[in-house]
Amino acid sequence: MPLRVGVIGVGMIGQEHARRLSGVVTGAEVIAVTDLSADRAKAVAAETGARVYDSGGEVIASAEVDAVVVTSWGPTHAEHVLGAIAAGKPVFCEKPLATDAADCRRIMTAEAAHGKRLVQVGFMRRYDEGYRQLKRLVDAGRIGTPLMAHCAHRNPSVPDSYTSEMAMLDTAVHEVDVLRWLLDEEIVSAQVLTPRPTRHRFDHLQDPQIMLFETSGGARIDVEVFVNCRYGYDIRCEIVGETGAARLADPARPAVRRDGQEGTAVTADWRERFGAAFDAEFQAWVDAASEGTATGPSAWDGYAATAVGDAAVEALKTGGVVPVDMVSRPAFYTGEQ
Numbered sequence: 001m002p003l004r005v006g007v008i009g010v011g012m013i014g015q016e017h018a019r020r021l022s023g024v025v026t027g028a029e030v031i032a033v034t035d036l037s038a039d040r041a042k043a044v045a046a047e048t049g050a051r052v053y054d055s056g057g058e059v060i061a062s063a064e065v066d067a068v069v070v071t072s073w074g075p076t077h078a079e080h081v082l083g084a085i086a087a088g089k090p091v092f093c094e095k096p097l098a099t100d101a102a103d104c105r106r107i108m109t110a111e112a113a114h115g116k117r118l119v120q121v122g123f124m125r126r127y128d129e130g131y132r133q134l135k136r137l138v139d140a141g142r143i144g145t146p147l148m149a150h151c152a153h154r155n156p157s158v159p160d161s162y163t164s165e166m167a168m169l170d171t172a173v174h175e176v177d178v179l180r181w182l183l184d185e186e187i188v189s190a191q192v193l194t195p196r197p198t199r200h201r202f203d204h205l206q207d208p209q210i211m212l213f214e215t216s217g218g219a220r221i222d223v224e225v226f227v228n229c230r231y232g233y234d235i236r237c238e239i240v241g242e243t244g245a246a247r248l249a250d251p252a253r254p255a256v257r258r259d260g261q262e263g264t265a266v267t268a269d270w271r272e273r274f275g276a277a278f279d280a281e282f283q284a285w286v287d288a289a290s291e292g293t294a295t296g297p298s299a300w301d302g303y304a305a306t307a308v309g310d311a312a313v314e315a316l317k318t319g320g321v322v323p324v325d326m327v328s329r330p331a332f333y334t335g336e337q
């Protein structure tokens, strides 16, 4: 029998994940949806054949629902994830796991008390083939001990509602997770530099920003976040080690020669750039949830990302180097990758 999934929040990404679960990955069906917008919930229900529920709590409690996807707004994630754990149901939570580090700790405590993993956090880059190749190469020692990483995260534009803090909390959070994973080290401090801002932004936004992170082993990571770069969605990552350097490949696109020039298309947005990674991420989630558990990015990874985010937001305010305030990794989460 397919895994019966309930989706909480069917806005931009929730709709996509509902379609992915219904039509792309195998072994699952979306049988329940809810959203603060009843019209949106009805539209997604009509498309997927799901039933509309009045609240996230009802989705989680339903005997029809085996597993839960949380794609509502960030501040509501903790409540739903804690609810799913209390019900003993596997839960996929889009990033962030919680906007408050104390809520992340509550989630870890609840999951550990349950006794086996139930939570997967939506850090989809770990399922991107390019990043996976980088990981294999670093783990195999092909570039020696990593010393530095140079990253860029460029979006073509962002709406008025996007704030300077979101450059870290919404955007660079992906680099924080994927670099922790690639280097297998925690991030211990953050600093944010603020270059001359682009004219192509809303006045309240500091864009671009350069984030500097230090890892527990002394490696240095720089991340350029530029969310009004205009030309496309561009994700870069180079890891420099003692004996070599490895660079994330761009997605394969044909090189077109015409009018005396050669050119390759730049991806338009995160949906296109990471579409295959999202599919792989959800197949992994369905496979594990069907066994009543979870794999991949864990509640610990969600907690670490939120703790680093807090330090970087403070660093943006003060201009200084801010240490990351983190508890030690609970034994329950050791050995997770």
Ligand code: NAD
Residues within 6 Å of the ligand: 008, 009, 010, 011, 012, 013, 014, 034, 035, 036, 037, 040, 055, 056, 071, 072, 073, 074, 076, 094, 095, 096, 122, 123, 124, 170, 270
């Ligand atoms: P959105 O505003 O388009 O959609 C969120 C939806 O959740 C809305 O329809 C809203 O009505 C609904 N909602 C909010 N609180 C609710 C609640 N308590 N119960 C039921 N419905 C509720 O936002 P989005 O862009 O789809 O983002 C959703 C989440 O996905 C965010 O946490 C965001 O950070 C994350 N996200 C991740 C990626 C990625 O690359 N992994 C990309 C985009 C968004």
Ligand code: ISE
Residues within 6 Å of the ligand: 155, 170, 171, 174, 227, 270
């Ligand atoms: C968005 O929320 C994402 O998660 C995208 O992956 C990222 O590129 C974008 O900057 C965020 O706003």
